[in-house]
Amino acid sequence: MTREEKTMKSEKIYEGKVINLRVDTVELPDRKYSKREIVEHSGAVGILAITNDDKLIFVKQFRKTIEDELLEIPAGRIETDEIPDTTAARELEEETGFKSNKLKKLTAVLSSPGFSNEVIHIYLAEDLQEGTAQPDEDEYIEVIYLTLEEALDKILKGEIRDSKTTLAVLFYKALVLG
Ligand SMILES: [Mg+2]
Incomplete structure (x- = not known):
């Protein structure tokens, strides 16, 4: 059948x-x-970026959909004719100012296949170089640095609620660090 x-x-x-x-x-x-x-x-990317002193980079922003602020990994939509690798490098730099010399795709997941075909590509960015953030004109973003332990604690307490962010942190802990 x-x-x-x-x-x-x-x-x-x-x-x-x-x-x-x-x-x-x-x-x-x-x-x-x-x-x-x-x-x-059209798909999106999320980037788990690790600073050279082992902090995880998050962005805090207001999400109109849920009328609340969320702590998320830097992320953004894949633009027309863009490949996900390019989006990942672009969004990381726009939202946090950081450039990565070691950007690697970890996985790709379907964010909500019950009603959307959105694919989110999750990247790990290491070997970072600091620069100046250039968020879109309608984006108000605060960059937050957490240790892995602090991030895991926030997941456990429900203070990190964004699915791509939870996935990226747990994926990193379980499958990258092992
Ligand atoms: Mg974004």
Whole structure:
């Protein structure tokens, strides 16, 4: 038995700068129809950057979606014609000022496959050179440095809630440091 859903109709609802929204009518394996609301996204990167004295770099910013400030790893959207490696280097420098001489992709995950095709590529950035941050004009960012232990403690206490950030820190601890 196939679980594939055949698209019978696809309707564009909204085309935006960050996302597009479409509603697909699908035929299920039992021939019944259903609707799927799908957020199309061009993908993003998140960068876990480690300073030369072993601090992890986070950015604090207000997230309108949840009306609260979040502590996250530097991150951003992959722009048209950009490859994720380029986005990672660009976003790290824009948001924190740091350039990395050792940027490595750790993994790529689906952030919310129930309703979006967004892929987040997670990078590890080491061997850093400090420079000047140049956030986008609508970004208000505070750079925060934490030790790995402090970051793990914040995950445990629910003070770090962003999924890519939790994933990156735990991935680093479990699979990079071992
Ligand atoms: Mg960003």
